Amino acid sequence: MGMCIGKITKNNNKYNKNHDNDDNSSINDENNEISLSNEKDQQFLLDDLPSFNQKYTASYIVLGKGADAIVCEGIINENAKQWSGISNSINKVAIKIISLDQPKFISKPSKFVDLNLKGNSIEESKQHGRDGFFGGVDYYRNEKKKELLLKRIKNEIELLRSMNHKGIIKLLDTFENVNKFVMVLEYAHGGSLFDRIMKIKKFPEEDALIVFYNIVKAVQYIHNCNIVHRDLKPENILFKTPFCNDQILICDFGYADRCDGDNLKELLGTPNYVAPEILLQHPYGKSVDIWALGVLLFIILSGNFPFNHSTQNNLFKLIVRSQFSFDVYKHKWNKVSQDAKTLIKKILVVNKEERYTIDDIINDPWMKPYRLESSM
Numbered sequence: 001m002g003m004c005i006g007k008i009t010k011n012n013n014k015y016n017k018n019h020d021n022d023d024n025s026s027i028n029d030e031n032n033e034i035s036l037s038n039e040k041d042q043q044f045l046l047d048d049l050p051s052f053n054q055k056y057t058a059s060y061i062v063l064g065k066g067a068d069a070i071v072c073e074g075i076i077n078e079n080a081k082q083w084s085g086i087s088n089s090i091n092k093v094a095i096k097i098i099s100l101d102q103p104k105f106i107s108k109p110s111k112f113v114d115l116n117l118k119g120n121s122i123e124e125s126k127q128h129g130r131d132g133f134f135g136g137v138d139y140y141r142n143e144k145k146k147e148l149l150l151k152r153i154k155n156e157i158e159l160l161r162s163m164n165h166k167g168i169i170k171l172l173d174t175f176e177n178v179n180k181f182v183m184v185l186e187y188a189h190g191g192s193l194f195d196r197i198m199k200i201k202k203f204p205e206e207d208a209l210i211v212f213y214n215i216v217k218a219v220q221y222i223h224n225c226n227i228v229h230r231d232l233k234p235e236n237i238l239f240k241t242p243f244c245n246d247q248i249l250i251c252d253f254g255y256a257d258r259c260d261g262d263n264l265k266e267l268l269g270t271p272n273y274v275a276p277e278i279l280l281q282h283p284y285g286k287s288v289d290i291w292a293l294g295v296l297l298f299i300i301l302s303g304n305f306p307f308n309h310s311t312q313n314n315l316f317k318l319i320v321r322s323q324f325s326f327d328v329y330k331h332k333w334n335k336v337s338q339d340a341k342t343l344i345k346k347i348l349v350v351n352k353e354e355r356y357t358i359d360d361i362i363n364d365p366w367m368k369p370y371r372l373e374s375s376m
């Protein structure tokens, strides 16, 4: 899905194409690369991080781009493997680069100010650049921009380090200097759930169950650590391998926080996934992730958003009333079981006290076939 930010210049010797090409089916069909000659891209080059370059070689092939970061492919240098303690079987890595002085790039979330979307599909959301955070707008525009960004990066690093679960992306290394932060991450060979939905439009129900169950198990772990993710969406759910649905990796803890009860207040989220309690400015906690899981399940089963509107205000009105319907794309929902629809209805409940919890979801009748299978 990567966004095109220009082609690499061929005579550049930093671009090492001679590494093992062990995975031809990686997500990067478009082969977007950070251009070393493009001024705007220069901020993402890693020449000024010698300690990084000792250990890794960045290919600058872009795997994805979020609100704050560019993520590109890289490899661990052969000689570094011996002393770095990184398993010999790991070869490719994902390199998340966050430039600390890049006002143009960071102001991307401001698109939310005048969202003007038509239709109801998540394809359209991407075409219109609806990615990232509406909560970021004011923050990034004021002088404290850098400070806040730094705080978030450190928070993400701290939270990633504190967790250890097969459904959560592993942080292998970090580097920093005055201009940028670099996180070296486990490489998700299977690309994002977003890309997979783009490709297949919607999952057959049995596959949807496998994907969703594994997401829910990872979220259960996160919640048991008293962490709330706050940005669960298909762009932030990756697949370990290109062909399996059962090995998901949740990434992007940039907006995650520790949470013990309903102690959070910040108004942030991605518009289509944001929970009513955030919009209503009630103190909130883990329930916002549950809401996002409901939105996700709706998307996985249909390829459409449950809540969408051409203006953000109207979108938020739909969300605070939980006004969604299985009738809009009837031909798709006719083929989906009643159990799946019932589960969505039990998750997308406005009152967070009445909403399903993570354990309720796991114990729901729709989950039963896979729950039994995966416990064997």
Ligand SMILES: Nc1ncnc2c1ncn2[C@@H]1O[C@H](COP(=O)(O)OP(=O)(O)O)[C@@H](O)[C@H]1O
Pocket: 063, 064, 065, 066, 067, 068, 069, 070, 071, 094, 096, 169, 185, 186, 187, 188, 189, 191, 192, 235, 236, 238, 251, 252, 253, 254
């Ligand atoms: N470990 C990884 N392996 C493969 N692709 C990744 C990895 N981490 C991130 N990406 C891609 O990069 C995109 C942006 O990364 P993310 O951590 O979500 O950054 P942001 O905080 O800016 O949203 C993701 O949506 C995904 O497509």
Ligand SMILES: [Mg+2]
Pocket: 066, 067, 235, 236, 252
């Ligand atoms: Mg992201």
